[in-house]
Amino acid sequence: MKNEVLTLAEASARIVSGEILSIAGHPAYLAQLPKGTWIGGSSHYFVTSEGGKKIENRLYCTSFDEAEAAEIRVIAPDNLTDIATGYQTGGASLILIPAFGHAHRRFAIDAPQNPALFAQPLMGWVAGTALERIGQDHAIVIDGSTGQTHEDAAIVMHLGFAKGVTPNLEIVNIFEQAGDTATSIIFETSGFEAEDAMINGAKRNLARYLTAQNWDTRLPLIANYGGAHLNVSIKSVDADTGIVSFYAPVQEGVVYRPAAALPDDYAQAFAGSLCDKVTGADYSCNCILNYLYGEMEGKSVSGFTGPMTFGEIAYMLLNQTLVRLELQKAA
Structure with missing residues (x-):
């Protein structure tokens, strides 16, 4: 090759x-x-x-x-x-x-x-x-x-x-999940957009939650698939409409956690x-x-x-x- x-x-x-x-x-x-x-x-x-x-x-x-x-x-x-x-x-x-x-x-x-x-x-x-x-x-x-x-x-x-x-x-993958005690996010449906999600066990609007947390949207959400950490990147967060858009779909029922901040520059x-x-x-x-x-x-x-x-x-x-x-x- x-x-x-x-x-x-x-x-x-x-x-x-x-x-x-x-x-x-x-x-x-x-x-x-x-x-x-x-x-x-x-x-x-x-x-x-x-x-x-x-x-x-x-x-x-x-x-x-x-x-x-x-x-x-x-x-x-x-x-x-x-x-x-x-x-x-x-x-x-x-x-x-x-x-x-x-x-x-x-x-x-x-x-x-x-x-x-x-x-x-x-x-x-x-x-x-x-x-x-x-x-x-x-x-x-x-x-x-x-x-x-x-x-x-x-x-x-x-x-x-x-x-x-x-x-x-x-x-x-350069990213790791923030840790076992980090925020957990579970979606009820699969797709490239989401409104509500189960966040730490409570149903909340995801866009407004991320906005309140001053979320760095350069950091993806990460799911653990059989030991492999796979990213879903955030495309946009609209607190007015309550919609979060992603570059890849989130999957129903999968636990996502935020990526930890990088120790060095990107x-x-x-x-x-x-x-x-x-x-x-x-x-x-x-x-x-x-x-x-x-x-x-x-x-x-x-x-x-x-x-x-x-x-x-x-x-x-x-x-x-x-x-x-x-x-x-x-x-």
């Missing part, structure tokens, strides 16, 4: 040569690529070996040299429970979903309840737009085998690997957590909120390179994390 920032001509040459690729970049550049064994998604922000930057005239390409087979599927929003069809023994699957559509919402809410997804590594990201164009431009994903662009569907690539190659999926904490965990040989993506809150523009972040996305996927939709897929080769 190798990761490279390439010109349109260079990326096209890789496709024509038969490489299996995941490609991130500006929609206008993705649309000009030839047909081949690749999937792509719109992304404008990246961390490269030169640091974080907005890139619109080149493409971030990951080549899966270890893959012996690749099947690309387009999955409509109402059929997302079918993602695991095509999983290959000992393989891994990549998934790209455009932001803010029906597919985005359905996957985010339904994925945790679909045990079939956890049968092998499922890793991917949510395609986005330029930040100043949110609400004006559409995020897109592309099935490179047909050249078709999709604004509201998932693109999945099922990969089969050579003998002796083992895929490992990891979530890197960028230092993130770089420290990645040390010795992520290399340029991994397929990885990072959250656009980490890019913004950590002021990563122009900064190199440990060994990580990759797109800054509108959501990371490790079986389910995540926020403010880094997700990495490592391909281990037997000695």
Whole structure:
């Protein structure tokens, strides 16, 4: 596996040569690529070996040299429970979903309840737009085998690997829950918005509670899923309407706790957590909120390179994390 920032001509040459690729970049550049064994998604922000930057005239390409087979599927929003069809023994699957559509919402809410997804590594990201164009431009994903662009569907690539190659999926999270005695928040319904919640055992309006607590909305809510701490980031808090919006859905009946404040500044904490965990040989993506809150523009972040996305996927939709897929080769 190798990761490279390439010109349109260079990326096209890789496709024509038969490489299996995941490609991130500006929609206008993705649309000009030839047909081949690749999937792509719109992304404008990246961390490269030169640091974080907005890139619109080149493409971030990951080549899966270890893959012996690749099947690309387009999955409509109402059929997302079918993602695991095509999983290959000992393989891994990549998934790209455009932001803010029906597919985005359905996957985010339904994925945790679909045990079939956890049968092998499922890793991917949510395609986005330029930040100043949110609400004006559409995020897109592309099935490179047909050249078709999709604004509201998932693109999945099922990969089969050579003998002796083992895929490992990891979530890197800089946040921890504030502690066993911290505030507990339980939601009665799943979704991207919430009004009332059970807060420390009493039903209260969440927006007004957070406002009264002077909550730092850069800190996510964290749930413990079988020992893994997973974040839900806060998009907005409106005390007047009583509505809190999230970048990923909260799940009904799950106990959430506030994240503890970071011991260092955001960028230092993130770089420290990645040390010795992520290399340029991994397929990885990072959250656009980490890019913004950590002021990563122009900064190199440990060994990580990759797109800054509108959501990371490790079986389910995540926020403010880094997700990495490592391909281990037997000695």
